[in-house]
Amino acid sequence: AEVDSLYDNYEVSVIFIVSGYQYVSSAMAFILVYRESWWRNYLFVICAAGFSIVHFHATLVPSKLSCFFRINCLEENIVPDPLGYVYPISHDYNNTLMPERFRWILFIIMIINTFMILIWEYFIVNGLAKKRAEKKYELEVGERKSNLNKSILREVEDDKDSSL
Numbered sequence: 001a002e003v004d005s006l007y008d009n010y011e012v013s014v015i016f017i018v019s020g021y022q023y024v025s026s027a028m029a030f031i032l033v034y035r036e037s038w039w040r041n042y043l044f045v046i047c048a049a050g051f052s053i054v055h056f057h058a059t060l061v062p063s064k065l066s067c068f069f070r071i072n073c074l075e076e077n078i079v080p081d082p083l084g085y086v087y088p089i090s091h092d093y094n095n096t097l098m099p100e101r102f103r104w105i106l107f108i109i110m111i112i113n114t115f116m117i118l119i120w121e122y123f124i125v126n127g128l129a130k131k132r133a134e135k136k137y138e139l140e141v142g143e144r145k146s147n148l149n150k151s152i153l154r155e156v157e158d159d160k161d162s163s164l
Helices: 010-034 042-060 064-068 100-163
Strands: none
Touching: 010 042, 010 100, 042 064, 042 100
16 A cells, blocks of 8 residues: 555544544543633633534535545545645545544534543542542541641650659
């Protein structure tokens, strides 16, 4: 196989679509759990919404935008590179167009994945795991404090005994 023919295929397109949106999903979960609220972090919301719109459009609608990413692209919509050269699609069918039903399945996978990441971060990482860590930390700190108090009391008693 020629090297040029390796980058225009459906496998790479699917990996790009799903894993590319996982970055946004993970960022949403991180902001939701660890940073200030979404309505106060409007710059992040604008960026996440913008990237989501671009990603969903490129996934669902064959257009110049999707051809920019070389997914869902017909030969006539190819976007030239910055120097103006048009690289033809290196695929047997001269397109990277995925079936419409499959594009909707990918869209649903991205949405479900986003909700699963949000649920995981909110309930597991920030819920159960956080409570367990806080409880363990409190126990460790409590033990250290009681050991410290005992050693201080011993020192005070030793000082009293030695002064008498």
